[in-house]
Amino acid sequence: MLESFKVDDIEFNLDPDTCFWGIGEYPALEELYNKVREDITREMQNLRFNTDIILLYLNPTDRCNASCPYCYHFNDIKARGIDMSYNHIESIINKFIEYYDDKNIDGSVIFHGVEPLLLKDDIFKIIEIYKNDVFFGIQTNGFLLNEEDTTFIKENDVKIGISLDSPYEKTDDFLRGKGHFKKINNVLDWFNGYKQLNINTTVTKHNVHQLSSMVNFLIEKEIHLCLMNPVRGTQKSALSFRPDPIILAKEYIDAVNLTLKSTKGGYRFVIGDFANILLGIVAPSSRVMLCDISPCGAARRFFAIAADGSAYPCSEFIGKEDFVGGNIYQNSINDICRSQNFEKVRERVVEKIDDCDTCLIRNICGAPCPSEIHSTDGSMYKKSFYCDFYKELIKHAFRVIYQDEVRYVLKQDVLKEMYYLR
Numbered sequence: 001m002l003e004s005f006k007v008d009d010i011e012f013n014l015d016p017d018t019c020f021w022g023i024g025e026y027p028a029l030e031e032l033y034n035k036v037r038e039d040i041t042r043e044m045q046n047l048r049f050n051t052d053i054i055l056l057y058l059n060p061t062d063r064c065n066a067s068c069p070y071c072y073h074f075n076d077i078k079a080r081g082i083d084m085s086y087n088h089i090e091s092i093i094n095k096f097i098e099y100y101d102d103k104n105i106d107g108s109v110i111f112h113g114v115e116p117l118l119l120k121d122d123i124f125k126i127i128e129i130y131k132n133d134v135f136f137g138i139q140t141n142g143f144l145l146n147e148e149d150t151t152f153i154k155e156n157d158v159k160i161g162i163s164l165d166s167p168y169e170k171t172d173d174f175l176r177g178k179g180h181f182k183k184i185n186n187v188l189d190w191f192n193g194y195k196q197l198n199i200n201t202t203v204t205k206h207n208v209h210q211l212s213s214m215v216n217f218l219i220e221k222e223i224h225l226c227l228m229n230p231v232r233g234t235q236k237s238a239l240s241f242r243p244d245p246i247i248l249a250k251e252y253i254d255a256v257n258l259t260l261k262s263t264k265g266g267y268r269f270v271i272g273d274f275a276n277i278l279l280g281i282v283a284p285s286s287r288v289m290l291c292d293i294s295p296c297g298a299a300r301r302f303f304a305i306a307a308d309g310s311a312y313p314c315s316e317f318i319g320k321e322d323f324v325g326g327n328i329y330q331n332s333i334n335d336i337c338r339s340q341n342f343e344k345v346r347e348r349v350v351e352k353i354d355d356c357d358t359c360l361i362r363n364i365c366g367a368p369c370p371s372e373i374h375s376t377d378g379s380m381y382k383k384s385f386y387c388d389f390y391k392e393l394i395k396h397a398f399r400v401i402y403q404d405e406v407r408y409v410l411k412q413d414v415l416k417e418m419y420y421l422r
């Protein structure tokens with residue numbers, strides 16, 4: 001059954017369960033839908049419930065050289081200061097390579113926060129040895145990168161995400177630590193337009209009005225991709241940093257429109273989170289980021305390992321003992337995935353949440369984030385603080401489709417037309 005979903009005065013007909021949608025004559029749409037429903041349902045089931053792990057977030061150290069005020073890590077985890085030894089990191093990498101090979105998966109490992117580059121020498125050595133066996137990525141605050149490192153990263157084709165919260169020194173240094181802005185400016189110059197680099201901007205009430213300026217700044221720095229993530233209230237200290245969802249939606253949409261203008265003008269620039277939402281509408285099963293799928297990717301398509309070897313559904317859960325799925329030094333990847341604590345997160349589907357269960361865009365939004373909501377509401381089964389933001393952003397994605405501007409966000413050559421009605 002297709003349901004009416006209005007954006008401005010445009011009427012879309014949508015099946016919220018499969019994300020099939022169309023504009024125009026209802027009987028013709030329904031006829032096409034009846035023909036393809038079975039295939040699409042199967043595809044959606046696979047997208048939502050496939051449990052093969054394709055990615056590991058490896059946190060080799062508990063330590064950090066910054067102290068961002070909204071950090072999602074527990075202070076007691078950071079304070080214990082455990083570092084993995086080189087041998088420990090190598091044994092984990094080998095375990096995952098074996099798992100990926102067994103399943104015939106092109107898997108990835110991302111060295112993730114707290115701050116992985118505190119163990120830079122070990123990580124770079126691992127990348128050099130194992131770069132042909134697994135895809136590597138690094139997520140860093142960027143403080144420790146020098147010019148030689150950027151050459152190494154480029155030569156080894158490593159994906160890298162660098163945090164930067166503002167195009168203004170005062171705001172960025174307030175959020176990310178003194179000296180951060182100048183440092184990242186140098187780092188971006190050294191990377192000199194490297195295509196595997198993206199910027200991660202955590203959106204708070206302190207930079208929410210700077211998102212469009214951020215887009216302009218990054219374009220000047222020859223960056224093509226950034227992620228703009230609203231800060232999660234997983235830690236109490238982050239709650240006062242959360243931007244108002246309606247203001248956030250307006251500023252975010254302005255920034256998206258600026259990227260469309262830039263791409264139309266010849267310089268492709270994409271906000272990854274928005275591109276992922278658009279993919280969720282035009283090609284649902286090709287979504288790359290897994291927060292806006294329900295259940296999300298945590299404990300299902302990836303998991304995170306903390307410096308003591310404990311396995312958590314996602315980095316956002318690190319430190320929550322009720323969600324530990326085992327220890328990578330003692331348990332197999334399959335045992336960790338089968339653990340009851342991981343199952344708890346996989347069971348959290350949008351259909352079990354009041355309001356979300358009847359929301360027409362529930363399988364485009366996914367009702368993230370279970371860890372944030374667990375922290376703020378004491379249960380994963382509540383609606384997100386950012387609900388209104390998701391609603392507005394998804395409506396804007398439908399607007400972009402209606403205005404025939406998808407090609408300015410998603411590259412057409414990577415999309416394949418499967419079902420059409422002329």
Ligand code: SF4
Nearest residue numbers: 356359362365367387
């Ligand atoms: S969080 Fe809001 S937009 Fe998302 S599924 Fe729930 S009701 Fe819908």
Ligand code: SF4
Nearest residue numbers: 291296298314368369
């Ligand atoms: S929604 Fe939260 S728990 Fe799920 S993958 Fe995203 S950050 Fe991790």
